[in-house]
Amino acid sequence: MAVMESLQTKELIELEEKYGAHNYHPLDVVIERAEGVWVYDVEGKKYLDCLAAYSAVNQGHCHPKILKALLEQSKKVTLTSRAFRNDQLPLLCEQLHQLSGMDAALPMNSGAEAVETAVKAARKWGYKVKGIPEGKAEIVVCSNNFHGRTVTIISFSTDEQYRDGFGPFTPGFKVIPFGDAKELKHAITSNTCAFIVEPIQGEAGIVMPPDGFLKEAAQLCRDHRVLFVCDEIQSGLGRTGKLFAYEHEGVKPDMIIVGKALSGGFYPVSAVLASKEVLGVFKPGDHGSTFGGNPLACAVARAALTALVDEKMVERSAELGAYFLAKLKTLKSDKLKEVRGRGLWIGIELTVQARPYCEALKELGILCKETHDHVIRIAPPLVITKEEIDWAFERIKQAIEK
Numbered sequence: 038m039a040v041m042e043s044l045q046t047k048e049l050i051e052l053e054e055k056y057g058a059h060n061y062h063p064l065d066v067v068i069e070r071a072e073g074v075w076v077y078d079v080e081g082k083k084y085l086d087c088l089a090a091y092s093a094v095n096q097g098h099c100h101p102k103i104l105k106a107l108l109e110q111s112k113k114v115t116l117t118s119r120a121f122r123n124d125q126l127p128l129l130c131e132q133l134h135q136l137s138g139m140d141a142a143l144p145m146n147s148g149a150e151a152v153e154t155a156v157k158a159a160r161k162w163g164y165k166v167k168g169i170p171e172g173k174a175e176i177v178v179c180s181n182n183f184h185g186r187t188v189t190i191i192s193f194s195t196d197e198q199y200r201d202g203f204g205p206f207t208p209g210f211k212v213i214p215f216g217d218a219k220e221l222k223h224a225i226t227s228n229t230c231a232f233i234v235e236p237i238q239g240e241a242g243i244v245m246p247p248d249g250f251l252k253e254a255a256q257l258c259r260d261h262r263v264l265f266v267c268d269e270i271q272s273g274l275g276r277t278g279k280l281f282a283y284e285h286e287g288v289k290p291d292m293i294i295v296g297k298a299l300s301g302g303f304y305p306v307s308a309v310l311a312s313k314e315v316l317g318v319f320k321p322g323d324h325g326s327t328f329g330g331n332p333l334a335c336a337v338a339r340a341a342l343t344a345l346v347d348e349k350m351v352e353r354s355a356e357l358g359a360y361f362l363a364k365l366k367t368l369k370s371d372k373l374k375e376v377r378g379r380g381l382w383i384g385i386e387l388t389v390q391a392r393p394y395c396e397a398l399k400e401l402g403i404l405c406k407e408t409h410d411h412v413i414r415i416a417p418p419l420v421i422t423k424e425e426i427d428w429a430f431e432r433i434k435q436a437i438e439k
């Protein structure tokens with residue numbers, strides 16, 4: 038341990054490069070601890086986190102109340118498997134029902150597993166309830182989507198890099214341009230069981246659909262008896278200034294997929310929320326997960342949701358997001374294409390590669406990550422203060438306008 042602790046940035050990076058797989062290209066900052074919106078590297082340098090682990094730490098790093106729930110539950114019982122019941126799962130399911138209005142929840146671990154669960158539920162609903170002929174179920178998705186990294190999920194990705202070398206792919210998906218209701222209408226057939234969409238596309242670069250698209254999509258789904266499924270793994274739980282991003286258009290999905298901030302970053306917890314008609318297609322033994330719904334995960338998620346509500350983080354996201362966005366819209370540079378966002382989820386689109394700007398921001402004490410090639414995503418924990426936003430803005434201005 039003593040040896041490890043004395044290792045500094047360069048040595049740690051070399052170790053990771055040598056012994057770890059290279060499936061990421063991280064910024065060269067080695068984080069050792071974090072609190073709220075701030076992270077500290079092994080040299081003791083402090084940074085404002087403007088990524089928030091892709092919105093998994095909306096509640097702020099190491100939130101004390103979530104930490105307390107984690108520690109207390111760890112001493113009681115952490116894993117029972119679903120072969121037995123535990124005293125935390127029912128309370129999490131009830132809380133998710135109260136917050137979302139959905140009848141029931143099915144807990145999983147990673148976001149991708151929850152998306153897989155939604156795909157399985159939609160298909161089974163298609164066969165058992167809608168009456169689609171066996172093996173014919175189709176799911177419509179959008180171009181530039183991001184729903185995770187499993188083979189089935191990348192089977193409906195339009196990003197060549199995500200697919201390259203990973204085939205053969207899972208059939209049964211149709212892609213329409215994001216935001217195009219007319220194309221959605223054309224894509225739907227009597228064999229369509231679901232339309233899966235991110236209400237705002239995060240990984241694509243904080244891309245908002247045209248106004249009215251979600252409403253039209255929801256209506257088309259209703260008219261053709263197709264499940265309207267919102268992947269709120271990144272857009273949900275306060276990030277956009279609403280608890281769920283679909284609320285911006287007043288629609289009601291048939292299925293909601295949540296993850297990331299559901300645990301405030303302490304633990305992988307995800308869930309599918311839906312009606313009894315949809316989740317009811319799963320009978321004992323049809324689907325499951327050893328860790329899904331475990332008492333530690335549920336205790337953490339309960340505390341993470343409670344913190345979000347009690348500390349009015351959704352309201353903060355709306356107010357402070359509007360404040361931050363208005364400031365960022367005053368930036369001037371010929372390299373700047375567009376500044377857009379909703380809540381504390383802001384994309385700064387450049388005409389040039391965003392990576393060097395993220396490197397420059399790191400030197401100025403701000404951590405953010407380029408999204409695809411040209412967008413800097415600004416998504417700090419929702420506990421950020423106005424003063425911290427002012428502090429960040431001065432540095433972003435310096436980096437963009439220099």
Ligand SMILES: *Cc1c(COP(=O)(O)O)cnc(C)c1O
Nearest residue numbers: 147148149183184185268270271
């Ligand atoms: C992150 C993300 C996922 C995948 O979640 P993992 O926990 O990384 O598997 C799925 N959908 C969206 C919209 C995401 O942002």
